[in-house]
Amino acid sequence: xxxxxxITLTDIRLVLNRTTILDGLSLAIPxxxxxxxxxxxxxxxxxxxxxxxxxxxxxxxxxxVPDAMRRAFVFQKPALVRASAAANVALGLVPLGxxxxxxxxxxxxxxxxxxxxxxxxxPATRFSGGEQQRLALARAWAARPGLLLLDEPTANLDPxxxxxxxALIGEMAAQxxxxxxxxxxxxxxxxxxxxxxxxxxxxxxxxxxxxxTLMSPRTPEARAYxxxxxxxxxxxxxx
Amino acid sequence: MDFPRRGFLTLGLLALLGASPVSAEPASxxxxxxxxxxxxxxxxxxxxxxxxxxxxxxxxxxxxxxxALDAARRGDADVVLVHDRPAEDAFVAQGFAKARxxxxxxxxxxxxxxxxxxxxxxxxxxGALRKVAAAKAPFVSRGDRSGTHSAELRSWxxxxxxxxxxxxxxxxxxxxxxxxxxxxxSALDAYIMADRGTWLSFRNRGDLAILVEGDRRxxxxxxxxxxNPDKHPTVKAKEGQAFIxxxxxxxxxxxxxxxxxxxxxLFFPNAAATSTP
Amino acid sequence: xxETFHDTFARLATLDRDVVAIAWLSLRVSLSAVAIGLVIxxxxxxxxxxxxxxxRSAMVGLLNAFMGLPxxxxxxxxxxxxxxxxxFGPLGLLFTPGAMVAAQAVLATPLVAALTRQxxxxxxxxxxxxxxxxxxxxxxxxxxLIHDTRFSLVTTALAAFGRAISEIGxxxxxxxxxxxxxxxxxxxxxxxTQKGDLSLALxxxxxxxxxxxxxxxVAALLRGHAAxxxx
Numbered sequence: 001x002x003x004x005x006x007i008t009l010t011d012i013r014l015v016l017n018r019t020t021i022l023d024g025l026s027l028a029i030p031x032x033x034x035x036x037x038x039x040x041x042x043x044x045x046x047x048x049x050x051x052x053x054x055x056x057x058x059x060x061x062x063x064x065v066p067d068a069m070r071r072a073f074v075f076q077k078p079a080l081v082r083a084s085a086a087a088n089v090a091l092g093l094v095p096l097g098x099x100x101x102x103x104x105x106x107x108x109x110x111x112x113x114x115x116x117x118x119x120x121x122x123p124a125t126r127f128s129g130g131e132q133q134r135l136a137l138a139r140a141w142a143a144r145p146g147l148l149l150l151d152e153p154t155a156n157l158d159p160x161x162x163x164x165x166x167a168l169i170g171e172m173a174a175q176x177x178x179x180x181x182x183x184x185x186x187x188x189x190x191x192x193x194x195x196x197x198x199x200x201x202x203x204x205x206x207x208x209x210x211x212x213t214l215m216s217p218r219t220p221e222a223r224a225y226x227x228x229x230x231x232x233x234x235x236x237x238x239x
Numbered sequence: 240m241d242f243p244r245r246g247f248l249t250l251g252l253l254a255l256l257g258a259s260p261v262s263a264e265p266a267s268x269x270x271x272x273x274x275x276x277x278x279x280x281x282x283x284x285x286x287x288x289x290x291x292x293x294x295x296x297x298x299x300x301x302x303x304x305x306x307a308l309d310a311a312r313r314g315d316a317d318v319v320l321v322h323d324r325p326a327e328d329a330f331v332a333q334g335f336a337k338a339r340x341x342x343x344x345x346x347x348x349x350x351x352x353x354x355x356x357x358x359x360x361x362x363x364x365x366g367a368l369r370k371v372a373a374a375k376a377p378f379v380s381r382g383d384r385s386g387t388h389s390a391e392l393r394s395w396x397x398x399x400x401x402x403x404x405x406x407x408x409x410x411x412x413x414x415x416x417x418x419x420x421x422x423x424x425s426a427l428d429a430y431i432m433a434d435r436g437t438w439l440s441f442r443n444r445g446d447l448a449i450l451v452e453g454d455r456r457x458x459x460x461x462x463x464x465x466x467n468p469d470k471h472p473t474v475k476a477k478e479g480q481a482f483i484x485x486x487x488x489x490x491x492x493x494x495x496x497x498x499x500x501x502x503x504x505l506f507f508p509n510a511a512a513t514s515t516p
Numbered sequence: 517x518x519e520t521f522h523d524t525f526a527r528l529a530t531l532d533r534d535v536v537a538i539a540w541l542s543l544r545v546s547l548s549a550v551a552i553g554l555v556i557x558x559x560x561x562x563x564x565x566x567x568x569x570x571x572r573s574a575m576v577g578l579l580n581a582f583m584g585l586p587x588x589x590x591x592x593x594x595x596x597x598x599x600x601x602x603x604f605g606p607l608g609l610l611f612t613p614g615a616m617v618a619a620q621a622v623l624a625t626p627l628v629a630a631l632t633r634q635x636x637x638x639x640x641x642x643x644x645x646x647x648x649x650x651x652x653x654x655x656x657x658x659x660x661l662i663h664d665t666r667f668s669l670v671t672t673a674l675a676a677f678g679r680a681i682s683e684i685g686x687x688x689x690x691x692x693x694x695x696x697x698x699x700x701x702x703x704x705x706x707x708x709t710q711k712g713d714l715s716l717a718l719x720x721x722x723x724x725x726x727x728x729x730x731x732x733x734v735a736a737l738l739r740g741h742a743a744x745x746x747x
Contacts, residue, residue, distance in 0.1 A: 053649050071649065079646030081664040091660065095651040139650075246666075250551040257548025258614040269611055269692075278711050283695065300611060300692035314600030315610055418710030425712075443712035473600055473608075 005066050006031040007052060007147075007178075012061035014047055014202075021047045022058070023202035031066075034169065034179040036189040036210070039199035040225050045182045048199065049073070049149045052180065069147050070096075072140035076152040078132040085111065085127065085135055086120040092139040110142035111135075114168065130161030137168050148172055148179045154188065166192060186226070190214060198222040267296035268478045271308075271316035273386055274416040276461075277301035279345075279436030279505055285494040289485050295478050303416070305384030311335060311464075314471030317479035320463045320486075323386040327462040336464035342486050343495050343506040344460040347390055348438060349451035350421070351376075351430040359430065364454040365398035372400045375409040377429035381420045382412035390459060391432045397456060421447075434459060439500040460509070463487075486510070523715030528722060535704075539723055541613065542700040543731075546681035548617045553624030553676050558669065560625075561632025562658035565640055576633065582626035587619075588685030594619050595689050611692040616700070619686035624676040631672040636661045670739050674732055681728060701727070 007029040014022035022044045029035050037045045050056040051063060053073050072092065080088045090107045098106070111117040114134040119127070124135060133153060140148055150169065154162040169192060173179045183189050189196060189210065196213045198206040200221035206213060217223045276282070277299055286297050302310060304321045311319045312335050320342065321327060327339050349367055351359060357374035359367035371378055372395075381388040395402045402410075411429065413420050417437040424431040425445035433441075438449070451457075463483045468476040485491040487510035495508045564576055596602050598610040598618075609615045639661050647657045662669065684702035691698035693707060701724040708717040 073649035250555045253551035257544045257617040298694045441712040
């Protein structure tokens with residue numbers, strides 16, 4: 001993110017099909033680094049990501065995202081079209097209006113970065129789950145987004161693929177992309193995120209640096225969630 | 240994602256493929272005639288001679304008499320050739336044609352089951368119809384405003400049968416052309432009035448046969464009319480009149496007389512020396 | 517009845533140039549009509565699946581209802597429109613193959629649009645969010661989904677072709693069943709049935725079925741090849 005301001009959500013309410021999903025959610029996401037969103041199921045983590053990306057319009061409240069910020073979203077299940085791997089990666093470059101040569105070069109580089117350049121012409125549907133998620137990330141990477149949103153990107157992947165994806169996320173953050181990551185995997189959060197936001201019942205209940213928040217949560221909701229996810233109290237082994 | 244664009248281009252070209260006419264269009268006219276006339280095979284026999292002589296292609300649209308005249312009134316045909324004198328006279332009186340020309344006549348016959356339960360067999364159509372009504376024998380009517388249908392209704396009237404009064408389950412109004420009506424009659428072993436031409440080429444006779452023929456009242460005259468160009472400037476008056484002229488010429492009349500099915504002549508030319516207004 | 521079938525096969529063996537000409541007319545009229553139906557119907561269906569606007573579900577309902585338009589009604593309306601006395605009379609299309617293409621296109625388009633809409637809506641369910649988050653415009657999203665569902669759309673095209681080539685009501689009314697000019701398989705079959713020549717009608721019927729089966733087989737082959745190449 002080039003701008004100085006981060007992402008601010010103020011008192012966001014989101015009601016869908018008469019269910020209140022976000023109930024007065026307020027948070028301030030810092031402009032750089034990797035921020036993790038954690039919380040129990042139904043807390044509204046995925047909804048928050050979608051509100052930030054503009055996929056869902058809040059019922060009330062305000063959202064501030066730095067102007068002209070290119071966003072990329074990686075879902076838990078990779079959404080690829082019935083075309084070649086290269087075509088899928090290039091799809092993310094379409095709105096950028098780049099000349100053809102540059103589109104081709106960025107696509108090639110992205111496929112190369114995720115180790116799938118040798119299968120650029122293969123139909124995306126023939127790739128394994130892990131490979132497909134790498135393609136999704138390659139697509140995000142090629143667009144050089146200012147903001148990368150990920151919704152449990154490694155939930156369905158094996159450890160090898162997970163490691164590859166995490167490395168890529170870290171690299172993009174290091175190169176200036178702001179990353180907001182939703183994850184149930186607290187070890188992953190501890191590895192990657194600089195700060196953690198805990199959501200519960202549609203609101204943000206806690207926000208702080210990863211280590212301190214995970215090891216000594218201040219709010220009861222956060223404590224309950226961490227206790228459930230991590231039966232042991234020491235994080236020394238995971239960090 | 241080039242596929243949609245390429246695909247649509249191909250489709251666009253394909254779309255043009257179908258709309259082209261069957262052959263390079265020389266001069267042509269549309270003649271509205273009746274289904275029974277076309278199904279008799281007359282046009283297939285005589286039109287090639289006309290085309291060879293004048294180079295004009297004749298496109299025959301076969302409808303019921305009522306529909307044929309309506310199509311002509313709308314200007315969708317250049318010439319009408321039908322067999323319903325009252326309707327033709329009305330057409331001229333309404334100004335849709337300037338003149339009507341005698342061309343030929345064929346005849347109707349009364350068809351019925353060989354067993355003839357009503358005892359209609361003979362050469363008296365009026366007597367036959369009275370017997371059919373009295374016996375309430377199954378009778379199929381075309382019911383479609385065609386020339387044949389009008390002739391049938393006239394015959395009942397001439398026989399003194401008050402059709403609305405005696406109508407019952409035995410009288411089947413099918414609202415269809417000659418062929419389907421014959422099919423129905425064949426299936427029901429019913430009586431039916433038909434034109435000789437359709438009967439001769441009808442292949443699904445079942446147990447039916449001709450029971451009454453030769454009565455002068457069964458003669459069925461045809462009239463040809465050119466649609467009035469004053470009413471519809473788009474009418475091909477020159478070519479249309481050329482067709483009518485040919486039909487009434489010795490050559491056309493001979494071609495009509497030469498048409499036979501199973502050795503039997505179907506149509507009898509009767510063009511007058513002058514036109515009948 | 518066995519006699520009729522026996523005659524039928526005999527007739528099939530001797531089918532002549534006239535029948536070939538009639539079959540070719542049926543084929544090119546229906547293929548053209550389907551082509552028009554696809555050009556109009558696919559974008560229309562995709563648009564209805566992707567765009568969100570008030571009255572959309574009403575439009576979708578209407579479209580689905582039009583899938584069942586009776587061909588003879590379409591023929592009648594088009595006849596009045598194309599008649600010399602009608603608004604488009606000067607085009608001189610009545611009783612020509614052009615009118616028949618138009619009539620069948622009117623039948624094919626709602627079918628294509630309604631089926632396309634369903635196919636794309638289903639694809640949109642699991643791709644829609646991602647495509648929107650990529651920042652693609654609505655027309656571009658529609659194009660991507662059309663490409664993604666292209667194999668299902670082939671089936672849609674075949675359904676439309678089946679409807680077009682087997683109908684008689686529309687082409688009979690606007691074409692006039694003129695021998696040598698607008699006589700198609702279906703109108704010829706109807707004519708021969710009316711004349712009582714059932715074995716010829718059946719023979720023509722078999723030819724028509726053969727046509728339809730062949731078109732479907734070719735489409736299946738192409739689709740199989742493409743699926744193997746492009747997944």
